[in-house]
Amino acid sequence: MFRKILYPTDFSAAAGKALEYVKKLKEAGTKEVVLLHIIDGNELEAMVETCMWKNEDVGKCEKEIERRMKQKAREKMKKIKEELEKEGIKTKVSVRIGKPFVEIINVAKKEKVSLIVMGSHGRSVVEEMLLGSVAESVIHHASVPVMIIKR
């Protein structure tokens, strides 16, 4: 039931709290964790726009932003991976660019996980009410159980 967990993280406090639950679930049989970070495609696009304002080579600027964001994410992921492996949980790291809830659902399917454990916090109360948080979209679309840890 808890053998393979997908743990998506945006490095927020809520995600950090969710990591403690992932570790604790080892007692109930967790052997493997897929550690996922999604670089929000919309955010990336917004950053690329600043390249245009500065009249920079957009293609080159975009690649540079992407490279830096991925690198930053991988450094943070490495630390979490080490934490999980210290607990004796096999850990696979994945960094993707896209719409967060869509990528979470895609990875959950591809990796055939038995559970998704994630933090929840809307960016703002208004956004959460209008669009639903990432967590709620995941619950709507996931076919496996989802555990949501609140901020």
Place this chain on the structure above:
Amino acid sequence: MFRKILYPTDFSAAAGKALEYVKKLKEAGTKEVVLLHIIDGNELEAMVETCMWKNEDVGKCEKEIERRMKQKAREKMKKIKEELEKEGIKTKVSVRIGKPFVEIINVAKKEKVSLIVMGSHGRSVVEEMLLGSVAESVIHHASVPVMIIKR
């Protein structure tokens, strides 16, 4: 983290599946379960309307409907309680009348549970999209982690 679980059930297949997760969490430290069933106040009201159609004494008819619904629920709850206690998990039973997600949040606070485990299934796709399922409302309003088991 998993010491005291609130397990709300509407006796659906999704809720039945969620019960298996509750049992499994014993391995991660679950000692106590609050088993909760909510008789939907709107449903009860709709049933009371049929008393009016039949020109029956509404007050008496309402009490009778309520009594039967509670009794039916308590019989089903008794079986689930026995199942949980057989696993060595202390179980407290509660039957309430009201708006399901509101009562779930109220009991979670009152009982100071550490986790809510519940099944999720909208009555219809349209209702789920318009109003959000009970599970989604619980996630919105709960301050403790919520684990959602899909149908």
